[in-house]
Amino acid sequence: MAIITVKLSQLRLSPLNSRRVKPSAIDSMADDIAAHGLLQNLVVYEEDDLFWVFAGGRRYRALKELVKRKKVSNSDLFPVEMRTKEEAIELSYAENAAREDMHPADAIRAFAGMRDIGMDPSDIAARFGYSESHVARMLRLSALNPKLIDILAKDQLTIDAAKALTLTGDHAEQMRVFKASNGQAHTIRRMLTEEKLTTQSGEFLFVGRDAYADQGGTITPDLFSQGDGGYADQPEIVQELAEAKLDALAADYRAIGWFEVGATISQPYDLYNKGYLYPGEREPSETEAARLAELDAEMEAIAEAEGEDSDRIEPLMAEREAITDALRFYNAEQKAIGGVALWIERDGSLGKRIYRAKAEKKPKAGGAQGGPAPLYPNSLFADLTRIKTQIVQEAVAADPALALDIMLDSLAGQLLHGAHSYQMAIEVQAKTVTTDVPDELMATSDVRPVEDMMATRFASIPAQGRFEAIRAMSSEDKMALLAGLVAMTVDGTVFAGGCPGQRHHQFEQIARASGVDVAARWSAPIALFDKMRRAALIDLLREECGAPSAENCATIKKKSDLAVNVSERLPAHWLPAPMQIGAFDQPEGEADDFDPDMDDADSEAEDMTDEMA
Template sequence: MKFSKAEVDAIIEASPRTFVPFNKLVLSEDHQARSATTPAMSLPELAASIKDSGVLQNLVVVQAARGRYEVCAGGRRLAALTLLVQQGDIADNYPVPVLVVPADKALIASLAENCFHVPMHPADEFAAFARLLAQGKSVEDVAAAFGVTPLIVKRRMKLATVSPRLMALYREGGIGLDCLIVLASVDDHQRQEQAWAGLPSWNQRPEHLRQLLTRGEIESDADPLARYVTVKAYEKAGGPLRRDLFSDDDRKAYLLDPALLERLAADKLGKRAKQLLSEGWKWVDIRPRFAYDEYVKHGELRKPRRAPTSEEAEALKELDTRIAALHEQMDALVDRDGDAGEDVSDADDANDADDANDASRDRAFLALESEADGLEEERKARLEALTEWPVAWMALAGCVLHVGADGRAAIRAGLIRPEDRADLAQAITKAAEQKSAGGGGSEGDADPARGSGLPALQSLPSAAGATARPVHSEKLMRRLTAHRVAAIQAELLDRPEVALAALTTHLTLKLLADPLHGAYRLPNLLAISATGNQHDLRGAAEDIEASPAAQRIEADRIAWIEHLPKEPDAVFDWMLRQPPQTVQRLLTFLVASTVNGITGTDTGRPVNDGLARALGLDMTRWWSATGEAYLQHVSKARVVEVVHAAAGAKVAGPLAELKKDAAVAQAEQLLAGRGWLPDCLRVQPHADAPATGGEEVDANDPARTEAPACA
């Protein structure tokens, strides 16, 4: 039978209301409408509220035997009262307001209380907390009244300060509580609303919202500079910050003045810098955040290691012997794995014995491994003690003092400024001449500066090399080398014999690396993990799709897709039916699609240089130095230098007087048709390179640009 609210109200209206001592109340087993619940407030919170304000809503009871009353609605209030009695906060005869209903109406009354009760919206709770505090109650008083911590009260108050527009959305279900918490972390209503409006509908995640709100702010626990300076020092210096009440870490803060933070870091680093200068370094630069681009032109010395004394050598030898012995014992334990239990006939006993032996061997292995690791650390420390900077080197070099990724002071030492390279080379030459005149050194000594206290010249970039090196940013280098990779891929499409050789070489270095000394250290010629790198090319050079090389590759890709079966399971059978030439051309295309070589630096030999030489790569067929492709991305001085190299000083001179845009436009015209290439796009001949064995291919042969010969 379904009861209307009016009928239920009539039952309640006809029932008497009174007070019953707590010790006369028992929980009803027969008249409870709800056996389990998900409370909006925990039991301690409810108990604290009753202690502060009393029982505001009566319990529904029925009269039972021996003067007792069974509670059929209000079980949680009864449990909270029980907790207060147990804690001694109220007497066991505490008067509890009740509504006494007939036994045959008890279940209906219990059902009515649960069905017709409208729970408070969380937004109303936030506002109520704020009103209590506005009435003069302290945070601690409100916390005690509701049995929660002061932090929870502060958080609910903070939620009440969210923009009214956003709070209305929250009431309507348009914003989740997790996002409302993030919005409440800042006080500016306009900033809250802008952040929410800027959040795409498909990505309304609290993590993304937090990124929008904290843009430009520095997280105290994540930023190395903030960890190095410390929030305490930043605050002491008057730095503005914002704390997030909803963070689990109450020490976390968002720093709002990056300039002040960097100044404080530099001041703190300054003390260490003075110490470094007193040690004999020629110069010390303080950089709170190390920028590699600032020092890309600097040479860098390697910290030398002196020869150990006889005692030090003996100690190192002893460590090596002990470490080797431990590794032999560990290998022996591994070899013995599975031998235990062979002499036990009973199967259960054998399994138990195997388990015991396995556990014993594991413990022994871990103990040996731990001891070996400790000896390795000791050996590393002893070797580190043998390295030191010679005074003569320090007088010519300097170091950069900065904050490392771990939030500690870090030193990059042994750097040579470009203007000091000539002096260094002169000093090395003079030292070598003095040594030669004095007849010092052994006959086989290959280092002319050994014993002079100066570094060998070949350990540094030469002064001439420093002035001739093009100034290319990492982004531009990636852009240029992406075009080089695309060009190699396009060239490779017509050279299956080279593709086969490249693939075989790659697999040889991967699968037969043990007898090939140093093979593991070689960079990958191909991305042979069956992942094409067209996405990488587009990411490195946004203009790649318009290049002739990329268009050639894309045309072949589309042609192959049209010829391949549509179902993956049918590809192998289809492959078996094709003539060898078709499979070879498809393999060539796939190998070409994996060529590697995008890099952000222009030092060292390109990984694909050998492949480029084998193909006879001519980058002028695939790339030209236009404004968009190159000239706009380098300095005006570099533009003048390029035109000087390609067309001569007389033509390049007037460009120096023009503004950058005008110089680029004129330089593009002057370079047109001249075939100038930056060094990173040129293919240098290799004196030791063997002949490729492939026949010459005419660059103008129409067959080089035909579609794949698919059957």
């Protein structure tokens, strides 16, 4: 082994080099050599008066890059370490196999130190052969608690989990969440954002970052998201601003004569059941017609010259659509019977639907013109009916005679009277009805899912030989088994976006026959009121406790404090309307004739749903 100096022109890349894929970041390596010199010798063997590089291929390519940049010349001398050709294969493999990237924890510490002495990410990347984006990621992670960087160095913390922990800059909180989450990235992200609202949500985009900041709202940045993504730390501010903006828009529509206007955060669950109201169309004025002709001619000329996908066509098309939209209108007679539904889309835009409202429905007493806003959001409405379903299932499971009647009614309705399965309150296809709801909504109840109780009581029934085991059961156990299995198929859920129908009417009959006292099995927890809109809480107080109580609580600024006050003021054994027995009753004639495809069903049950919402 000897160190000699040779001209760059005498060097060649050896075919024996184990690294066959062309290495990346040659430009960065060249920058590093230009800044610091060749810190590590090339390793070569001699053959045919040339020196073949078998270790240091990236450095050799970087030197050739510097020749192109006129930073070095082919006649410049460089030190090389001489080896025999026999040694080349083994040593080339050993060098490449031993080389590995810097550990992320080391990179975080090293890059942070260089930043602290004044180097920016582009300098660090150029001098040390990394991409600038990689350096930037490591610098973001330097915001971690130093103890967590030590844990990362021991490979006891993943990079994804480390990224999630940067959602808080509090080192103590980072450590607490790391321990509580067992280092799971998705759990960390959920724990640090469960009381926050993403800035990519429809509500936040609808309100706008500036309006939120003007009210004192702060944002926790997500350092690893695209753009300026993050989380709003005060979601109640976002909700209040969104509701205020929606209410102002609704007032504008009421002012021009619409009979019914509703503005909600999410799309109304029963909107599909409302008939469309189509606008008329007027002829364009001379000015409008002339401009439309100009736009058509201009777009046609651009398409011929530049192609139909030219960027210049889009703004012209937008202007044309704006003119044609202005030609469509609703007259005073249509507004007098029409309704407007407003909501926030997922992209933050305003959703709108014009529909035929029922003029015979008058505004409820104490409600704003155009009808009151829904008390319960779609998802909460669905959860409340799931809780009610659980309680009724429990009662059916305890009453075998009722379970038998329910089963016979369902079979007779389908086989003798031609009813459809979706109109029945039980699923005879033996499909378990899911009644999962958030734990916080069950905090005040000890109701257990029927399937859990069945799994415990009848655990001894084998999968193989099940029929023989059931044949051998006592009549009492058979009836208990029947009751439990029928109970598991009973379903009174009104799904988010759905509308009560005949199935829910039948469910109310079952609930009434069971004799269950829903209020004895469940009472409203604080979480219920936390999930309701501020305006809905005030309306609820007005209905249940009177106007003075509602006006008194309307001055409470914090939504969480308002929820507590509403909870304390409501009468004992109060139940949300969707959970009351009989909530979805229909007159028998209308229930029998129920058609789920009708656009304009005029039923007492629909009135009940509007009142509860």
